[in-house]
Amino acid sequence: MESRSAASNPFTPGFGNLPRVFAGRKGEFADLRVMVDRLAAGIHEPPRLVTGDRGIGKTTLLLEFETEQNEAGRWVVRGAATPGGTVIARLAAQLAEVLDRRGVAGRLSGAALGGIRRLSGVEIGPRGLAAESATPPATSPADRAGELARLLIEAAHLAREGGTVLLVLVDEAQNIDRATVGDLFSAVQEAQTQVVIEVDRRSGARLRHSLPIGVVVAGLPGLVAHLSAAGSTFGERSKPVELGVFDDADLREGLRAFATAGGGVFDADALELVMEASGGYPYFLHVVGSHVWNAGTGSVVTRADAEAGIAAASAYLDAFYEERLRGLGERQRQYLDAAARLDPADRTPGRIAEQLGTSSRRLASTWQSLVGRHGLLRSAGGDGRLAFELPGLDAYLRRSPR
Ligand SMILES: Nc1ncnc2c1ncn2[C@@H]1O[C@H](COP(=O)(O)OP(=O)(O)OP(=O)(O)O)[C@@H](O)[C@H]1O
Ligand SMILES: [Mg+2]
Incomplete structure (x- = not known):
């Protein structure tokens, strides 16, 4: 039986690699x-x-x-x-x-x-x-x-x-x-x-x-x-x-299975923190999980480990957000910034345009490209609201004003 160590870390951040545990889906x-x-x-x-x-x-x-x-x-x-x-x-x-x-x-x-x-x-x-x-x-x-x-x-x-x-x-x-x-x-x-x-x-x-x-x-x-x-x-x-982000049940079950595979166990608080920090996004799950795992050596992953690991992972998540935003035009970036400042329930093309002092019709091509070509926004439900595709991108935009 393996015990928790950096060598037994079950998380494998990256792309296209088979995870040790296949979660959800x-x-x-x-x-x-x-x-x-x-x-x-x-x-x-x-x-x-x-x-x-x-x-x-x-x-x-x-x-x-x-x-x-x-x-x-x-x-x-x-x-x-x-x-x-x-x-x-x-x-x-x-x-x-x-x-x-x-x-x-x-x-x-x-x-x-x-x-x-x-x-x-x-x-x-x-x-x-x-x-x-x-x-x-x-x-x-x-x-x-x-x-x-x-x-x-x-x-x-x-x-x-x-x-x-x-x-x-x-x-x-x-x-x-x-x-x-x-x-x-x-x-x-x-x-x-x-x-x-x-x-x-x-x-x-x-x-x-x-x-x-x-x-x-x-x-x-x-x-x-x-x-x-x-x-x-x-x-x-x-x-x-x-394919979308993992729902909470799949995420919880997946994280528990990862911990078992590495010879450890999450305590309840740590589990909730890791779930929240990953937003259910598979790539983030590995980046956050990996840092949290390496933040301690006890068989129980504690709340303190989770806090330290999430702090250590944040630079990697930010780099990922930055990468996704690269190559956007000025108008597109302004659009995202305005959407991020609004409450999620208010993120409609109309309200966003209002923030930018114009009409939603004039911004139609901007939001279409952000939804279609860039995949950064998507329509959320039938009421015309827009949502960020990537968990945490809105918070990132709010804390890194240009
Ligand atoms: N069901 C899953 N269970 C556990 N880990 C997963 C699962 N799906 C994806 N991951 C992990 O998330 C990361 C990204 O997954 P993957 O490379 O399959 O994404 P993708 O959709 O093919 O991305 P891209 O569009 O860049 O090719 C990988 O590290 C992978 O191991
Ligand atoms: Mg792929």
């Missing part, structure tokens, strides 16, 4: 599991579109899902999109690797094997995957969407015969360029709309089965607008999964 996870079960039964399931602010836990959700599904014998491919637009090459290479590992790569048609080579540079020969690492081809094939669709369809047929499900996970989808958005999502749609018709031997009834191919795409909140700007209807055809 029960509803989202249950939905993903149902999606896989239904696909396994041959029932169509729409793609999931996971959106949320930086550091809210999109990558972590995908990684946790991937780990669980791999263990359950599903075939999972995952690619993060980079501004370079190589996500299709990466997915095709991973698909080759998964099919090879499952011993079915040799059953792909010559055309599909050629597709893998043209899309990703990976060669599958008679003895399986060529050992040398492939370099993606300099030019993509003329019919990239068609090649990818064929590959996905053949792989999904093989998954069906193997009694499993093919899962395609795409992260950082806001980075996918327009041409790639079109190719990737039309291929995915083609594969997802394929049907296999089976006749029930006893009743003679014809039953339509979808191919078992599930799709989960994650990105920043502007992703839906990005997809439709690229002319794709993928956003509208998907089921949205909007």
Whole structure:
């Protein structure tokens, strides 16, 4: 059994790293599991579109899902999109690797094997995957969407015969360029709309089965607008999964589990303080939790540890806020400052404009960009109120006037 020390600190501040304990997200996870079960039964399931602010836990959700599904014998491919637009090459290479590992790569048609080579540079020969690492081809094939669709369809047929499900996970989808958005999502749609018709031997009834191919795409909140700007209807055809901050119950349970994993326990006061300081924002949870943990060595994390740790963490949170505010125009910053000064219940475009001595109509583009492009504000409920996306940003703006 581990005991509390800096070495046993269970918190891992950062991005895209798998946390020691996976907290919350029960509803989202249950939905993903149902999606896989239904696909396994041959029932169509729409793609999931996971959106949320930086550091809210999109990558972590995908990684946790991937780990669980791999263990359950599903075939999972995952690619993060980079501004370079190589996500299709990466997915095709991973698909080759998964099919090879499952011993079915040799059953792909010559055309599909050629597709893998043209899309990703990976060669599958008679003895399986060529050992040398492939370099993606300099030019993509003329019919990239068609090649990818064929590959996905053949792989999904093989998954069906193997009694499993093919899962395609795409992260950082806001980075996918327009041409790639079109190719990737039309291929995915083609594969997802394929049907296999089976006749029930006893009743003679014809039953339509979808191919078992599930799709989960994650990105920043502007992703839906990005997809439709690229002319794709993928956003509208998907089921949205909007990730927000942890609620209090998940946060409390998560923090207790973290402490146990590190060989310690929070006393009740310390727990409340850490909850409040993190605002339920996953990235902050790790930054605050980590400092609070290291503020003492006793097996009980005390109120004094929490106070000292939160004070030590505040410079890191401030740096994060500053980073998020960088690159804003003067008007946008004034808008946020004015919103922060108002009581949360009064944060309407009208009241904010009043603070700035103008009309809300003249500021419409300012608040739209703060909501859409920057993701710093969001509409809160139906009464036109705006709220800060990032917990504590309003307090930060109030205490750091320029
Ligand atoms: N469910 C969770 N339980 C515990 N820790 C989590 C959870 N979700 C996220 N975290 C932690 O929060 C941090 C940020 O998470 P993650 O990198 O997944 O965010 P993201 O939404 O992918 O951000 P970005 O948009 O920058 O890629 C990581 O340190 C991660 O370990
Ligand atoms: Mg991420």
